[in-house]
Amino acid sequence: MLDGHVLVDAHVHVPVLTSLAPAWIQWARDFGPEGILDRVWDAEGRPRPAVLAELFAEQGVDTALLFCEYSPRATGYQRFDDLLPLVEHDPQRFRPVANVNPHLHFPIAAEVRRQLDLGAAALKLHPVHGGFRCDDAQLYPAYAVLEERGVPLVVHCGTSSFPGSRNELADPEFLLPVARDFPGLDVVLAHGGRGWWYDAAAFMALSHPNVWIELSGLPPKRLPEYYARYDLRRLARRWIFATDWPGVPGTAANARAVVGLGLDDELAGLVLGGNARAVYAGLDHLEHLAPPPPGGEPA
Structure with a gap:
């Protein structure tokens, strides 16, 4: 936990380094903590499960959602199955996230089912790197x-x-037709519209009960600027904390900076972990960590 709140980092990358394009490794060196690749990955480019678990425990992270990506056009061919040794080492702290690319997987539903059956907490699509529309x-x-x-x-x-x-x-x-045609499907907007879509992402999250904004890759101090046209406290109820690790100086520092935007205790609890518990599959183990609401039972 971090400062009394359950902390979920909903966007973490721990690929096998040999599966990556060189640009990814340079990105991690440029934006991550100094020496992070040498600390977490071994000489063969595989992440060290015990080291990774210790690192996230130090940062107060109760659960990290681990991403893979089948995007040979841009970043590489990062296999879902490569995440499973990390999950096996610490199944409460680590949960895998599925990924498919319609140019590579057919029939696509069968591959989604396979990855979900192996414990995926969500399905991530990367249209920008994969070259498709959602x-x-x-x-x-x-x-x-x-x-x-x-x-x-x-x-x-x-x-x-x-x-x-x-x-x-x-x-x-x-994603408008997806949110409309699948009203029972939660849709999480990773990076929250980064670039020139902040207003569109915020409007969708506030107007669709099944749409959420995920904060990965967004400097917390810039959030009031990015969403200046919206009431920040109201919009924050639709936020899910995430970092885009390892491309971030520190998980705990980012989490505290988000709370420092003026979130009260109840809202901080939702953003740092409560919303993630409500949206992603398989996070029931976090329920016992959540502090009980005033005068009530645990959330």
């Missing part, structure tokens, strides 16, 4: 599986600087 009909079978299973969809909704990125595909407008 309103493509070939993705609808995947959405149907998610809605049936009660598992959320996470979509990269923001610009990317990686070579090969197609930033025009990050427009949250492409």
Whole structure:
């Protein structure tokens, strides 16, 4: 826990380094803590489970959602199955997130089911790196599986600087038919509209009960600027804390900076962990960590 709150980092990357494009490794060196690649990854480029668990425990992270990415066009071919040794080492602290690319996976629903059966807490789509639109009909079978299973969809909704990125595909407008056609599916906007879609992302989160804003890659002190047209406290009720680790100086520092925007204790609890517990699959183990509400039973 961090300062009395359950802390979930809902956007963490721990790939096998040999599966990556060189630009990813340079990004981690440029934006992450000094020496992080040498500390966490071994000589063969595989993350060390015990070291990673210790690092996140030091930062007060109760659960980290681990991402993979089948995007050979931009960042590499990061396999879902490579996350499983980390989860096996510390299944309460680490949960995997599924990923598919419609150019690579067919039938797509079968691959989504396979990854969910292996414990995925969500399905992440990366249209910018993968080169597809999220309103493509070939993705609808995947959405149907998610809605049936009660598992959320996470979509990269923001610009990317990686070579090969197609930033025009990050427009949250492409998710409007998805939110409409699958009302029982929670849709999480990773990076919250980073670039020039902040207003669109905020409007969608406030107007659709199944749409959320995930804060990965956004400097906390800039959030009031990014969402200046909206009441920040009202919008914060739709926020899910995340960092885009390892591309962040420190998880705990980021979490405290978000709370420092003026969030009261109840709202801080929602942003740092409560909303994630409500949205992602398989986080029931965090329930016993949550402090009870005043005069009531544990949330």
